[in-house]
Amino acid sequence: MTVSQEAGGDRLAIARRFFDAIAHGRLLGMTPDEATRDSVLARLPYREELVGNPATGVIHGGVITTLVDETSGAAVLVTLGTPEAIATLDLRIDYLSPAEPHRDTFARSQCYRITRHIAFVRCTVYQSAPDSPIATSMSTFMRTGGRRLRRTARVGASS
Amino acid sequence: MSGLAERIEAIRRAGDPQALVDMVPYARLLGVVFREVDGLPTFSLAFRDGNIGNPYLPALHGGAIGGFMENAAVLHLIWTGESRHVPRVVDFSIDYLRPGRPETVIARCDVWRQGSRVANVGIRAWQEDETRVIATARAHFLVGE
Numbered sequence: 001m002t003v004s005q006e007a008g009g010d011r012l013a014i015a016r017r018f019f020d021a022i023a024h025g026r027l028l029g030m031t032p033d034e035a036t037r038d039s040v041l042a043r044l045p046y047r048e049e050l051v052g053n054p055a056t057g058v059i060h061g062g063v064i065t066t067l068v069d070e071t072s073g074a075a076v077l078v079t080l081g082t083p084e085a086i087a088t089l090d091l092r093i094d095y096l097s098p099a100e101p102h103r104d105t106f107a108r109s110q111c112y113r114i115t116r117h118i119a120f121v122r123c124t125v126y127q128s129a130p131d132s133p134i135a136t137s138m139s140t141f142m143r144t145g146g147r148r149l150r151r152t153a154r155v156g157a158s159s
Numbered sequence: 160m161s162g163l164a165e166r167i168e169a170i171r172r173a174g175d176p177q178a179l180v181d182m183v184p185y186a187r188l189l190g191v192v193f194r195e196v197d198g199l200p201t202f203s204l205a206f207r208d209g210n211i212g213n214p215y216l217p218a219l220h221g222g223a224i225g226g227f228m229e230n231a232a233v234l235h236l237i238w239t240g241e242s243r244h245v246p247r248v249v250d251f252s253i254d255y256l257r258p259g260r261p262e263t264v265i266a267r268c269d270v271w272r273q274g275s276r277v278a279n280v281g282i283r284a285w286q287e288d289e290t291r292v293i294a295t296a297r298a299h300f301l302v303g304e
Contacts (some may be wrong), residue, residue: 050185052186060230061251062185062225068222094249095247095248128197
């Protein structure tokens with residue numbers, strides 16, 4: 001195993017612990033599939049309970065908000081690499097095209113800048129192919145705990 | 160689609176806003192409650208374990224708060240607007256001001272501009288104290304055909 005594969009495994013473990021700890025993400029059914037040193041890919045299988053428009057069967061935008069928030073928070077944590085508490089400061093989503101019913105939805109987030117207090121994340125949401133996004137997002141997270149709150153590690157997609 | 164528009168119109172005539180919520184599976188999953196209070200469309204989200212995002216504080220998931228507020232905006236537009244179609248979200252931007260404690264969240268909306276095609280809606284959410292807002296959001300929706 002190469003060093004980068006090892007690091008990727010560690011990062012995926014961090015992302016999995018984070019997702020496992022969050023009840024609301026579990027309720028919707030989202031899981032991380034891949035992680036790198038600064039990014040996370042998560043999957044949300046289609047379910048009837050997630051529908052926003054009963055006429056079309058398309059999942060609700062609010063479901064995408066949760067997928068983006070949690071996947072973006074996970075990108076911050078894999079980038080930090082050490083347990084730390086974070087909180088979403090703001091998040092903006094542009095809906096580029098309607099989601100299609102009966103398809104899994106994926107989110108790829110990347111933490112592209114971290115300062116002492118703030119982390120900056122972009123996220124792309126897609127279904128059929130990564131280069132055909134259905135939504136894009138920018139978000140910022142506050143580093144709320146630092147080392148003093150080691151016990152609250154792996155948590156943070158909450159507001 | 161015409162069947163849905165007719166159901167929406169019947170619900171509006173019957174004056175039963177909660178029946179709109181019951182048409183949206185995701186709103187039911189979250190537990191959204193929609194009433195008119197003092198003549199104002201008012202949304203509430205009772206606490207549920209399934210809406211937790213931080214089990215240690217504990218605090219509500221930012222996505223659950225955001226999803227609740229986006230539901231509120233859509234339902235508000237259907238209830239008060241002329242459109243009988245389900246508005247389609249164009250963009251959604253949320254600022255988190257305080258952690259959501261494990262208790263009921265309330266939300267109300269302001270339609271700042273409703274044109275023939277696009278509506279701009281502001282949403283604010285609070286818990287016990289209306290002056291201590293936990294999140295504000297702003298969204299654009301396509302409301303035409």
